Amino acid sequence: MKNYIIDLNFYNIMSKDLTLNLKENNVPISIGENLVFSLDFLNFCKTLGNRFVIITDQNVEKLYGEKLNLFFQNQHMDSFIISIPAGDSFKTRETKALIEDQMLQKKINKSALIIALGGGMVLDMAAFVASTYYRGIPLVMVPTSLLAMVDASIGGKTAVNTKEGKNLIGSYYHPKKIFIDLQFLKTLPKEEYRNGFSEIIKYGIIYDKDLFSSLYEKTQGHDLEEIIYKCCLIKKTIVERDEKENNIRAILNFGHTLGHSLENLESYKISHGEAISLGMIFASFLSVKMKILKREDFFKIFSMFKKYHFPLVFSQNISAKDIFDKLLSDKKAKLNRNFVLIEKIGSIKEDIYLQEVDEKILKKALFWLCNRFSSKAELWK
Amino acid sequence: MKNYIIDLNFYNIMSKDLTLNLKENNVPISIGENLVFSLDFLNFCKTLGNRFVIITDQNVEKLYGEKLNLFFQNQHMDSFIISIPAGDSFKTRETKALIEDQMLQKKINKSALIIALGGGMVLDMAAFVASTYYRGIPLVMVPTSLLAMVDASIGGKTAVNTKEGKNLIGSYYHPKKIFIDLQFLKTLPKEEYRNGFSEIIKYGIIYDKDLFSSLYEKTQGHDLEEIIYKCCLIKKTIVERDEKENNIRAILNFGHTLGHSLENLESYKISHGEAISLGMIFASFLSVKMKILKREDFFKIFSMFKKYHFPLVFSQNISAKDIFDKLLSDKKAKLNRNFVLIEKIGSIKEDIYLQEVDEKILKKALFWLCNRFSSKAELWK
Numbered sequence: 001m002k003n004y005i006i007d008l009n010f011y012n013i014m015s016k017d018l019t020l021n022l023k024e025n026n027v028p029i030s031i032g033e034n035l036v037f038s039l040d041f042l043n044f045c046k047t048l049g050n051r052f053v054i055i056t057d058q059n060v061e062k063l064y065g066e067k068l069n070l071f072f073q074n075q076h077m078d079s080f081i082i083s084i085p086a087g088d089s090f091k092t093r094e095t096k097a098l099i100e101d102q103m104l105q106k107k108i109n110k111s112a113l114i115i116a117l118g119g120g121m122v123l124d125m126a127a128f129v130a131s132t133y134y135r136g137i138p139l140v141m142v143p144t145s146l147l148a149m150v151d152a153s154i155g156g157k158t159a160v161n162t163k164e165g166k167n168l169i170g171s172y173y174h175p176k177k178i179f180i181d182l183q184f185l186k187t188l189p190k191e192e193y194r195n196g197f198s199e200i201i202k203y204g205i206i207y208d209k210d211l212f213s214s215l216y217e218k219t220q221g222h223d224l225e226e227i228i229y230k231c232c233l234i235k236k237t238i239v240e241r242d243e244k245e246n247n248i249r250a251i252l253n254f255g256h257t258l259g260h261s262l263e264n265l266e267s268y269k270i271s272h273g274e275a276i277s278l279g280m281i282f283a284s285f286l287s288v289k290m291k292i293l294k295r296e297d298f299f300k301i302f303s304m305f306k307k308y309h310f311p312l313v314f315s316q317n318i319s320a321k322d323i324f325d326k327l328l329s330d331k332k333a334k335l336n337r338n339f340v341l342i343e344k345i346g347s348i349k350e351d352i353y354l355q356e357v358d359e360k361i362l363k364k365a366l367f368w369l370c371n372r373f374s375s376k377a378e379l380w381k
Numbered sequence: 382m383k384n385y386i387i388d389l390n391f392y393n394i395m396s397k398d399l400t401l402n403l404k405e406n407n408v409p410i411s412i413g414e415n416l417v418f419s420l421d422f423l424n425f426c427k428t429l430g431n432r433f434v435i436i437t438d439q440n441v442e443k444l445y446g447e448k449l450n451l452f453f454q455n456q457h458m459d460s461f462i463i464s465i466p467a468g469d470s471f472k473t474r475e476t477k478a479l480i481e482d483q484m485l486q487k488k489i490n491k492s493a494l495i496i497a498l499g500g501g502m503v504l505d506m507a508a509f510v511a512s513t514y515y516r517g518i519p520l521v522m523v524p525t526s527l528l529a530m531v532d533a534s535i536g537g538k539t540a541v542n543t544k545e546g547k548n549l550i551g552s553y554y555h556p557k558k559i560f561i562d563l564q565f566l567k568t569l570p571k572e573e574y575r576n577g578f579s580e581i582i583k584y585g586i587i588y589d590k591d592l593f594s595s596l597y598e599k600t601q602g603h604d605l606e607e608i609i610y611k612c613c614l615i616k617k618t619i620v621e622r623d624e625k626e627n628n629i630r631a632i633l634n635f636g637h638t639l640g641h642s643l644e645n646l647e648s649y650k651i652s653h654g655e656a657i658s659l660g661m662i663f664a665s666f667l668s669v670k671m672k673i674l675k676r677e678d679f680f681k682i683f684s685m686f687k688k689y690h691f692p693l694v695f696s697q698n699i700s701a702k703d704i705f706d707k708l709l710s711d712k713k714a715k716l717n718r719n720f721v722l723i724e725k726i727g728s729i730k731e732d733i734y735l736q737e738v739d740e741k742i743l744k745k746a747l748f749w750l751c752n753r754f755s756s757k758a759e760l761w762k
Contacts, residue, residue: 024405097474104545135538135551157516164485170516171552
């Protein structure tokens with residue numbers, strides 16, 4: 001038994017640490033290998049609750065969920081798993097209610113801790129549950145996908161989807177800590193890696209030209225720990241700035257307006273990474289048409305996504321008008337910041353990116369988009 | 382037209398004003414007559430949103446909802462009503478989703494304002510919707526019942542019920558302003574008045590012996606504006622103290638532990654006022670049994686509820702064991718503060734009210750409760 005404990009501690013070698021410093025919350029972030037399944041992890045969780053609820057999806061459950069549950073139980077903790085079907089199409093109010101019902105039936109109350117173990121969908125869902133269960137119970141986040149490590153885990157946004165669109169119902173709620181453990185990447189499918197890189201490339205485009213260049217020059221053999229650290233640092237910085245600078249956080253939505261519309265129109269059968277890669281190309285195209293971005297930068301962005309083998313294609317059934325109508329559903333916003341525009345790779349000028357996109361330009365751009373990408377993948381052979 | 386405007390302004394004469402001062406929020410509270418349907422009200426709402434969603438129930442809709450909607454529309458505002466069935470049994474996640482769907486279909490977004498018009502159920506529901514719609518949109522509260530004026534409107538608690546219990550899913554979310562308009566009391570049914578007085582009496586018991594005495598001496602012809610003002614002041618004070626003193630807010634739950642259990646066991650067919658009047662008598666009884674409260678104070682509290690004609694009866698089908706089991710479902714809380722106990726009328730000593738109630742005493746007290754109140758009302762003829 002004692003050996004086992006020493007063994008566990010031995011796992012936890014080094015980590016890169018950050019803290020998201022907000023007015024109301026300080027959220028520590030640890031990035032490293034073999035952080036979870038350690039006594040440090042267990043002891044931290046114990047300070048937050050006397051019962052553990054592991055929320056995960058059915059894929060991650062098999063890979064790591066059951067193992068984590070067993071690990072806790074071996075350490076004499078009262079823990080159990082709630083597993084939901086994988087995929088964004090299950091990120092709904094109905095799934096949230098099912099999770100809550102399971103917790104209520106097990107008489108889980110304020111003294112419990114939720115451990116969110118999974119990709120962005122699981123983190124969004126588990127955090128939303130945590131934020132409204134008994135009006136808020138503690139939460140620890142353990143992202144298992146590259147995408148979730150660099151995006152969903154940081155910033156406190158929680159949400160579910162509805163028929164009308166993505167993430168329209170949700171809350172702001174921060175975890176007590178985020179454990180970004182690279183061991184989970186070992187089992188990550190290739191497409192999921194690519195999904196992660198869509199957001200990593202985004203950080204390069206909107207905030208860090210050096211990151212962009214290094215990704216552009218070398219598409220393989222990255223130091224993932226270093227890249228994840230950089231992305232977390234960028235997201236942390238933007239989320240912190242957002243408390244002082246009104247809505248600066250919106251720049252994180254670069255590529256997401258069109259991306260969300262496509263995801264919704266495709267009933268979430270297109271992956272987030274594929275959708276926002278198209279969205280980023282589209283926003284860059286708009287930036288050129290609005291005479292903000294140089295054409296050469298647009299082409300560089302375009303070829304970046306080709307380098308990383310993004311399919312850059314969506315269903316032929318979706319017309320320019322379909323997309324326009326879907327975009328319109330967000331048109332009455334106080335600020336028409338539907339499209340985040342860029343002026344050059346690595347930076348966004350705040351007074352520029354918020355300007356309204358002319359309807360004619362938008363329509364023309366949508367026709368271009370559909371002609372170019374709404375077809376079979378042979379275009380990119 | 383101009384006359385009409387002057388007329389409207391004329392209505393709005395005087396109000397008593399308070400502000401709930403919290404770290405993150407300052408919530409102004411106006412108490413007076415004819416505050417709503419005024420240009421001041423309209424102009425205030427206009428500062429918060431360009432579309433108004435009036436959330437109300439089907440009873441209040443007929444009395445005031447349609448009138449308010451018409452008032453806004455006459456002033457060229459884009460407003461509409463969402464009306465839900467009245468009664469706590471509809472305070473569910475399903476009703477919340479139906480409201481959200483209506484708003485989504487009307488393409489309501491962050492630039493809209495929700496106006497909650499109704500009793501506690503409507504306020505809790507509308508505030509919960511506001512807190513998670515687009516991760517939070519502005520909210521104005523207009524309580525129409527005496528109970529909601531002195532309780533639900535202040536403090537930022539939002540919630541829905543589930544099969545397992547009351548208010549287990551919810552959030553903390555404050556309105557931009559609370560308009561307590563006494564004109565709505567003119568149409569309030571007698572039983573609803575009594576419901577309001579259950580909470581008013583509670584404030585007397587837990588925080589203000591003078592309020593208790595004045596209510597005890599004179600059961601009719603109250604200066605309601607003054608009483609509401611006092612209750613709001615007490616609730617504001619406790620909610621503000623709660624930010625510094627850990628969980629002092631729990632004293633507001635005096636009578637509510639048993640009350641909630643009864644409401645749940647009765648499937649919300651017993652009114653909140655009736656349930657918590659029994660709950661307060663029970664908590665006072667426990668306080669005597671725990672040797673904290675004098676017997677004479679208990680009898681005074683008991684007779685107070687008789688003076689105000691509370692029925693003090695619940696269904697014969699509910700046994701002491703049923704209630705005990707229901708109470709147990711909250712037993713794993715970090716602090717066993719299920720029962721708020723009092724040491725004398727008008728004050729609660731913090732180190733005392735949090736102490737654990739012995740299981741034997743609790744069981745005995747439940748038998749007493751059932752013998753005394755779980756029967757036909759003839760006991761109180």
